Amino acid sequence: QAHVVAVATVKGGVGKTTTSVNLAAALADGSNRRVLLIDLDAQGHCTTSLSAVLEDSGQSGASLHEILLSDEELEVLDAAVPTSIEGLDVTLGDPGLADAEGRISQKIGKELVLRDALKITRTHYDLILIDCPPNKGTLTLNALLAADQVLIPTDLSPLSVQGADQLVETVLTVRDRLQHPLEVLGVVLTRVDGRTVTLNSEILETIEEAWGELVMEQQIGINTRLAQAQLKGEPIFEHAPDCRGARHYRALAEEVWARLQGL
């Protein structure tokens, strides 16, 4: 049974996709782990970020939104395509998710559709990561109900910390009202700019007070090579394996895996 981790926060542009893609690649490559990256954001940016390593074997069977809307018991597995990164599969970007979200929210148990479509898929992988859109709509709720853990990225800005707070509130509602034992795996600090010390220390203090132990030890520094890798369509480990961004994400991957094992 795979660990299922949602990468989510209400705030936009804090590194949900950059973190999902590079964590998935780091945890797959060179290990015996099989990892599935699910792109639940209609923007389809996981696919853009991995376009150079996708092995599009004549396309998968169905698209993600068709699987989620279907009344037959389809599995997300049907939408997974392999990549040239050993052990990493990904679902292709699906603009149809935007329109499908309204129709999914009309279903009975609207939050449980993805969970049910992962019943068999979970047995094929060691880890499933779900990249979420920047809101707490029905798709993000589906990711939270399908997941055991949620990883919350935030950069060191007041608006992003507020967004992470809003997601934590949603997690508490999911636990209490829907009785789903979702845990916060951690809060990961992204786009950390070493030069803006005063602003950082003020925000870091708020973060430490609010989340203490939950803050991942490994921070992700600001590093243009991460954006360059996205331009080329490959994980940071292919683009610049020795740069700071690659080291930070490799260390974060180890910390994430250790927390998943230890929990």
Add this chain to the structure above:
Amino acid sequence: QAHVVAVATVKGGVGKTTTSVNLAAALADGSNRRVLLIDLDAQGHCTTSLSAVLEDSGQSGASLHEILLSDEELEVLDAAVPTSIEGLDVTLGDPGLADAEGRISQKIGKELVLRDALKITRTHYDLILIDCPPNKGTLTLNALLAADQVLIPTDLSPLSVQGADQLVETVLTVRDRLQHPLEVLGVVLTRVDGRTVTLNSEILETIEEAWGELVMEQQIGINTRLAQAQLKGEPIFEHAPDCRGARHYRALAEEVWARLQGL
């Protein structure tokens, strides 16, 4: 009759709120213009960014989502509160917008609800700016149908340029299918980091080719004072009137107003 400008793109975290707040403040303060900033994002970050200058005169009558859901002809004016910035009013952040979006999309002419709630409001202001959430859902569609122009912020990253593209496609559909003469006021380059020259020039080339004339001349450089101002809850002009961020947004405001007058 006010000019109505939506500030929108599908991509998260590119500076929609930072641009909306600072443009609204720059175009109001010290001029005879009356400006209304509408926060159409359930995150409510315009309010966070202006918390120190809000003059909460015992709160306004209704919240924005109540006005949009009401069957009586309520006006957005009922939700506008003054600030200590001369000429600037703002609608308070409204988390209820998230849940209301589903109910608004059930209405006949779901995209026209905001436009109808601005009929009288438009006569009270010279400019109305609408900060949009990072998606192309019903709330963003309402902003596009209420607006005459749309300003599209993007930073110099491949994913953001793709997001701006997706918004332009939505604008074309709004023009063709809904026969609404929405124009693109411009594409504004945000968070421009002077140190990352190689990546920037590659992206800039794509942007120039795709949007040429539409790209605003004034770029907004990366400047931590903008995030510091948000932490304090005031526009950049109050926090650090002579910093680069303030100069860039003042110049952008002049360029935006010139385009609005010239069009």
